[in-house]
Structure formats: structure tokens, C-alpha cells
Amino acid sequence: MQWLQTQLAAGHAPATLHKSLLKAGWAPHIAQAALVACTQPTPNPARIAPMPEPDLSQHSNQIDVGDRQVQVLLSMQKPRLVLFGNLLSDTECEQLIADARPAMARSRTVATQAHGEEINPDRTSSGMFYTRGQTPVVALLEARIAKLLRWPLENGEGLQVLSYRPGAEYKPHHDYFNPQEPSSAAILQHGGQRVGTLVIYLSDVAAGGCTFFPESQLRIHPCKGHAVFFSYPSPEIHTLTLHGGDPVLQGEKWIATKWLREAPFL
Numbered sequence: 001m002q003w004l005q006t007q008l009a010a011g012h013a014p015a016t017l018h019k020s021l022l023k024a025g026w027a028p029h030i031a032q033a034a035l036v037a038c039t040q041p042t043p044n045p046a047r048i049a050p051m052p053e054p055d056l057s058q059h060s061n062q063i064d065v066g067d068r069q070v071q072v073l074l075s076m077q078k079p080r081l082v083l084f085g086n087l088l089s090d091t092e093c094e095q096l097i098a099d100a101r102p103a104m105a106r107s108r109t110v111a112t113q114a115h116g117e118e119i120n121p122d123r124t125s126s127g128m129f130y131t132r133g134q135t136p137v138v139a140l141l142e143a144r145i146a147k148l149l150r151w152p153l154e155n156g157e158g159l160q161v162l163s164y165r166p167g168a169e170y171k172p173h174h175d176y177f178n179p180q181e182p183s184s185a186a187i188l189q190h191g192g193q194r195v196g197t198l199v200i201y202l203s204d205v206a207a208g209g210c211t212f213f214p215e216s217q218l219r220i221h222p223c224k225g226h227a228v229f230f231s232y233p234s235p236e237i238h239t240l241t242l243h244g245g246d247p248v249l250q251g252e253k254w255i256a257t258k259w260l261r262e263a264p265f266l
């Protein structure tokens with residue numbers, strides 16, 4: 001801890017120190033917990049800006065999104081997270097999968113050291129992106145999400161569909177872009193930071209495949225038509241939004257992820 005405090009005081013970024021700890025043999029979630037314990041959230045008056053957020057002011061247990069009543073199943077403050085049920089019908093889930101199938105390829109994540117994308121061994125799913133409004137179901141879902149999270153449709157990235165077979169997983173990561181990474185500057189020019197994520201479960205999974213938040217030891221078990229929302233007002237580990245997809249043990253996991261930006265994503 002003392003070493004970490006010295007390094008942080010010398011100006012080394014938490015992400016860099018995290019890598020050093022991994023090299024030294026620390027388990028990722030313990031390295032993360034040590035970093036969270038050693039740093040203070042930076043007060044950031046610039047982002048008392050609005051955030052995507054469902055209206056739970058009346059302690060509502062369901063939310064009318066126009067054509068559907070979405071259930072509120074669980075909510076917590078830190079990390080800011082809400083679990084929804086009944087966001088999509090079974091038929092809508094199946095249609096999203098069927099339309100995505102032809103375009104599925106091994107998932108790529110953003111290459112952090114240079115421009116472009118690279119195959120990432122931390123992510124063993126396969127996936128594709130829909131453009132906004134690409135199919136009738138995509139358009140309908142995007143309109144529901146905009147109402148549910150009270151966030152402009154234009155601030156959303158295209159939906160990403162991922163599928164995981166047994167053994168496939170997505171190791172813990174943050175969805176925001178690390179401002180210190182060289183590749184982030186170009187990404188942030190379009191739409192700014194990511195401030196929220198909605199992971200939508202398109203299938204049930206027989207075993208494994210939970211969405212896991214190691215810092216709070218929270219597991220969301222996949223359930224067809226459900227969705228988990230979490231948000232992060234700044235790209236900081238203090239948001240406790242480190243998360244991953246546990247390995248699928250049995251069956252196939254399908255999800256659609258909607259990332260929300262702070263500004264229009266054009």
C-alpha cells in the first residue's frame with residue numbers, strides 16, 4: 001500500500017500501476033481493491049452534468065416505456081446499478097439474435113496502444129455491431145432505452161451483440177475509456193466519454209455466464225429479456241464499475257450491450 005501511495009503521488013496512473021501489480025503476480029481484483037483503497041476520487045465539478053438514470057423517484061417498481069412496462073428488480077447506489085426485467089419479449093430477443101448471426105465474428109476490443117482494433121485474448125466471445133435503427137427491433141429497443149434511462153437516443157452507440165459458448169468469458173474491465181491511453185483522444189472526439197452501460201440478456205444460460213462486479217462481489221445471473229444498467233459519471237475506479245462476464249459453463253449466452261455517451265455519438 002505504501003509503495004502504491006508513493007507511485008500515485010509521483011503521478012503514475014492507476015491503470016499503469018494495475019498492470020505492474022499483475023506482473024508482480026497479484027490477482028486482478030485484489031490489485032484493483034488496493035488501488036481503490038489508495039486513491040481519492042477527484043472532485044470534478046465539470047460533471048455534475050446530467051446522467052442517464054431511470055426515474056425511481058416514486059419508488060416505482062415498474063417503468064412505462066411507451067409500449068411496455070419494464071420491471072425494476074434491484075437497484076444499488078455504489079456502484080450505481082439497476083436491474084430491469086421485461087425489457088424485451090422472447091420473440092424480440094430471438095429476432096435480434098437471428099438478424100445478428102450472419103455478421104458474427106470473433107470479438108475485437110479497442111487496441112489500447114495504437115489506432116485500430118485488435119483481437120483481445122481477454123474476450124473470447126464473438127460479436128457484431130448494429131448501426132442505430134438498423135432493424136425494426138433495434139429501433140424499437142433503442143426508443144425504449146431512451147425512455148427508460150431518460151437519455152437522448154443520439155448519445156447511444158450502436159448496439160453490440162455478443163455470444164459466448166462454454167468456456168468463453170470477458171475478463172473484468174471498465175467500459176469507460178482511460179484518458180491516459182494514447183488511443184482515447186481520437187475516440188473521445190466522437191460523443192465524448194461513455195457514462196453508462198446497459199447489458200441486455202437475449203438468452204437464458206444453463207450455467208455460468210453471470211455479469212460479475214468483483215469490487216462488490218455482485219453477480220447478475222443472465223435471464224432472457226432482463227437488462228442490467230450501470231453508470232459512471234467520471235472515468236474513475238471509484239465508480240466501482242469494474243465488471244466482466246464469467247465463463248459460460250453450459251449453454252450459450254447472448255447479450256446486446258448499449259453504451260451511452262455524454263454527447264451525441266454521430
Ligand SMILES: O=C(O)CCC(=O)C(=O)O
Nearest residue numbers: 170199210211244245257
Ligand atoms: O458479458 C457480460 O455479462 C458483460 C459484457 C460487458 O462487459 C460489455 O459488453 O461491456
Ligand SMILES: [Fe+2]
Nearest residue numbers: 173174175243
Ligand atoms: Fe463491459
